[in-house]
Amino acid sequence: MHTRTPGTSLFTELEPLLEQVSKPIQYVGGELNSTVKDWDCGADSEHGQTVRWALMYPDAYEVGVPNQGSMILYEVISERPDALAERTYAVWPDMEDLMRAAGVPQFTVDNHRAVGDFDLLGVSFSTELGYTNLLTALDLAGIPLHARDRVDGDTIVIAGGHAAFNPETIADFVDAAIIGDGEEAVLMVTDLVARWKSEGMPGGRRELLLRLARTGGVYVPAFYDVSYLPDGRIRRIAPTEPGVPWRVSKHTVMDLDAWPYPKQPLVPLAESVHERMSVEIFRGCTRGCRFCQAGMITRPVRERSITGIGEMVEKGLAATGFEEVGLLSLSSADHSEIADITKGLADRYEGTQTGLSLPSTRVDAFNIDLANELTRNGRRSGLTFAPEGGSERIRKVINKMVTEDDLIQTVTAAYGAGWRNVKLYFMCGLPTETDEDVLQIADLAKRVIETGRQVSGRKDIRCTVSIGGFVPKPHTPFQWVGQLSADDTDARLEKLRDAIRSDRRFGSSIGFRYHDGKPGIVEGLLSRGDRRVGAVIEEVWRDGGRFDGWSEHFSYDRWVAAADRVFAESEWPISVDWYTTRERDESEVLAWDVVDSGLDKEWLWQDWLDALDETEVDDCRWTPCFDCGVCPQMNTEIEIGPTGKTLLPLTVLGAGRKAMAEHSHA
Amino acid sequence: MARKRTPEGPPPPPPVQKLRIRYARRGRLRFSSTRDFGRALERALRRSGVPMAFSAGFHPHPKISYAGAAPTGTASEAEYFEISVTERVDPDAVRAALDAALPDDLEIIEVVEAGPGSLAERLEASVWRLELHGVTEDELSYAVERFLAVEVAEVTRTFKTGPKTFDTRSAVLAMDVVDDAPATTAAGEEGPCAILQMVVRHTTPSVRPDDILTALHAVTEFQAPVPPRVTRLAQGPLTDAAAGVADPLAADKDAVGS
Structure with missing residues (x-):
């Protein structure tokens, strides 16, 4: 094996492979607004060191490239003179085979550098289904799969993203996990690594990891010892080194206006899943939907101001030329100035063929006015609402406070305003759910169609019911519940399908899309797993498991067979069911208790009891604090408007148009 | 309704x-x-x-x-x-x-x-340049000579509608081994490199450079050890003189100039 100079481009070796793979464009980089920096760009900086990050989104390029979190980190690191960041994605199996045959390692797309040459590999896990792709990347990069086998000089592997709120499942494979908002945390780590390198890397990687762990905001699994009870439950997770905290705190960025990233969003040539320029209009959500991990772990609500949003849209469009702007958040219509924002943006961009979208909106008649504002140009596709639960009762259990009348009013307004297709999203397998709760979805859909036919006076209106299995997640009031088995989920969905199809008057007007229960069980195993599940991930990966988020690649049988083999050899009576369909009790030590999301475990348990009582909890933005624990624990508070400001008219596009106008023709 | x-x-x-x-x-x-x-x-x-x-x-x-x-x-x-x-x-x-x-x-x-x-x-034909790494000029000249000597050189390619067999030889109006060093020799690529330049008429289905390489292989056993680097140098109307293509925008420039 010949040695390469670290940081040199592998493109010459890659080029012949690109001729043979599907969609080679995803591997070549060169996107507008991508950054290529010198390998030793930090040589003249304060510490004289360069901190090199490879950032991975562990899915295909087309999914990873529009990811906001990755784009933000890529920019904030790249802006530092003493650091560089390059991106890497999961390669498809055709490319993986060719790379193995040709001895080409996992590479970054920006400069085609070997991932193993970088100091740090940051991996952003939006979902647990990317874990097998991490193993492929590590293996191709020549980085030992297990953190315990890595030595000085090996790349440090750091996980982040929502799935990292339970880092124990991947404890075997990652050196560290950063919990919560990444932009400040990644710079803190960069500082720490720069200092350690400038000191001559004292104590090697172990010392670096200790320094990271002692910040209190980085979880290093190697410095924690897990002991178990004979029945398989965790007895205790305890730090093994002095100065390493019992619980690791999440990071919270308080002033979004101070972090207007991404400023220069990437513009891929390849087709990607989100072809738009996105601006995060606020972070966090206190609606309190009990199934929603994102809402629980990103508290408190922090709004970007209307003027900050206007500026980001203006600069982002100028930097990218995208034809659509997405106003992102967990529930975009909840921004305190959303009406002024949408009206202001629609006015500014009138006549420029620029679309606006609010990807996550609640069922609310007010939102129809918003939607009208957004589609002034005439672009009008479907409207999606998420009642989540089929019956009034189950919606009280999950704290999704939408009545059937609310929903009917909303769809009345939608069909009345000219929409012809309304999508409704539900979940199956919610705690306490019975067949009856799910079958009410059919009645609801029929009422929606009836109403739609009345108000629109047309027969050709449609409604699509989309339904997926519920997966209980860590740091939610449902973290203790038994997940509904795949068979039970499938049986319930089948009954619902029959109920929808039974009535000929509606049959063809109601579309039905569902996902079977099997992927949800694997997601459940990985979400609420502990470090003993790592061996299952590895077994699946060795057996060829890749791209588990893609139905054409996912194999439930492979996962179950691998888990059976691994757990049969363990000293505890654990199994896939034990991790998924088993209900936990209040006293059980949970693997993710080492992560402090700010939420009091007692409050979560109380909220779970409230769920069983069908008691609803209000939103603390408009009603008094309900003591979830986040603000006092994390020393944070709600940051919301209104600011009372508005968006002034602006000459937005065609700044270069004047220079282009014809001069010579009279 | x-x-x-x-x-x-x-x-x-x-x-x-x-x-x-x-x-x-x-x-x-x-x-x-x-x-x-x-x-x-x-x-x-x-x-x-x-x-x-x-x-x-x-x-x-x-x-x-x-x-x-x-x-x-x-x-x-x-x-x-x-x-x-x-x-x-x-x-x-x-x-x-x-x-x-x-x-x-x-x-x-x-x-x-x-x-x-x-x-x-106006886009009647293209001029293609192929950099064939690991191939000597002699090898390539021999293959070109034999290819030009045949009347028909069929290849089969799979289209959305299924496999289709078509002739490549009649689309090739000129084919020469060019004697100039590659414009860019990337690091790590040592050894010989031969340059093939050809004028190919646009037909249906279109005859692509890789079809011609497939045909070269079928006729002469010639095969490049690595995929060649292919560049279209020009496309436009065929000129009457020696096989070549003209600027397809020339007519537009004339129209504006007049």
Whole structure:
């Protein structure tokens, strides 16, 4: 094996492979607004060191490239003179085979550098289904799969993203996990690594990891010892080194206006899943939907101001030329100035063929006015609402406070305003759910169609019911519940399908899309797993498991067979069911208790009891604090408007148009 | 029974000028497809403020048409497309603005106002250059000689509709081994490198450089050890004299100049 100079481009070796793979464009980089920096760009900086990050989104390029979190980190690191960041994605199996045959390692797309040459590999896990792709990347990069086998000089592997709120499942494979908002945390780590390198890397990687762990905001699994009870439950997770905290705190960025990233969003040539320029209009959500991990772990609500949003849209469009702007958040219509924002943006961009979208909106008649504002140009596709639960009762259990009348009013307004297709999203397998709760979805859909036919006076209106299995997640009031088995989920969905199809008057007007229960069980195993599940991930990966988020690649049988083999050899009576369909009790030590999301475990348990009582909890933005624990624990508070400001008219596009106008023709 | 809906508001402003544009696709962006280029172009047009004309309807699209695109994986110095604008513009200023708004490795070479006639019909043939690494000039010359000596050289390629067999020989109007060193020799590529240049008539189905390599192999057993680097140097109307192609935008330039 010949040695390469670290940081040199592998493109010459890659080029012949690109001729043979599907969609080679995803591997070549060169996107507008991508950054290529010198390998030793930090040589003249304060510490004289360069901190090199490879950032991975562990899915295909087309999914990873529009990811906001990755784009933000890529920019904030790249802006530092003493650091560089390059991106890497999961390669498809055709490319993986060719790379193995040709001895080409996992590479970054920006400069085609070997991932193993970088100091740090940051991996952003939006979902647990990317874990097998991490193993492929590590293996191709020549980085030992297990953190315990890595030595000085090996790349440090750091996980982040929502799935990292339970880092124990991947404890075997990652050196560290950063919990919560990444932009400040990644710079803190960069500082720490720069200092350690400038000191001559004292104590090697172990010392670096200790320094990271002692910040209190980085979880290093190697410095924690897990002991178990004979029945398989965790007895205790305890730090093994002095100065390493019992619980690791999440990071919270308080002033979004101070972090207007991404400023220069990437513009891929390849087709990607989100072809738009996105601006995060606020972070966090206190609606309190009990199934929603994102809402629980990103508290408190922090709004970007209307003027900050206007500026980001203006600069982002100028930097990218995208034809659509997405106003992102967990529930975009909840921004305190959303009406002024949408009206202001629609006015500014009138006549420029620029679309606006609010990807996550609640069922609310007010939102129809918003939607009208957004589609002034005439672009009008479907409207999606998420009642989540089929019956009034189950919606009280999950704290999704939408009545059937609310929903009917909303769809009345939608069909009345000219929409012809309304999508409704539900979940199956919610705690306490019975067949009856799910079958009410059919009645609801029929009422929606009836109403739609009345108000629109047309027969050709449609409604699509989309339904997926519920997966209980860590740091939610449902973290203790038994997940509904795949068979039970499938049986319930089948009954619902029959109920929808039974009535000929509606049959063809109601579309039905569902996902079977099997992927949800694997997601459940990985979400609420502990470090003993790592061996299952590895077994699946060795057996060829890749791209588990893609139905054409996912194999439930492979996962179950691998888990059976691994757990049969363990000293505890654990199994896939034990991790998924088993209900936990209040006293059980949970693997993710080492992560402090700010939420009091007692409050979560109380909220779970409230769920069983069908008691609803209000939103603390408009009603008094309900003591979830986040603000006092994390020393944070709600940051919301209104600011009372508005968006002034602006000459937005065609700044270069004047220079282009014809001069010579009279 | 479906009532036809039309968007509210006035129809889009009409096009007042049509531009014909030549661009080059180089380096790593040779792996972009025509659709990939289209995405990059639409965004570059918006960034640079070109007053694009849009189609009417609920999903307005900018008026762009592409002609004779080179296959994905090949570089090109001569790709063409046309756009329509709603205000008269200076073609040179459009060239500069659009070039600045596109990623490196995509270069806008020339913009002219369209004269009468169809651009697509003028694209009768292409000049291709193939860099064959690991191949000596002698090997290649021998293969070319034998290929040119046959009347028919059929290949089979799989299309969306299924496999199709077609002749490649009749489309090849000229084929020469060129005696010049490769423009770029990447590090790590040592050993011989032979250059094949050829003029290929545009046919249906189109005969692509890789079809010709397949045919060369079938006729002469010739095979390059690594995939060649392929560049389209030019495309345009066939000239009457020795097999060659002319500038397809010459007629437009004449029309404007007159």
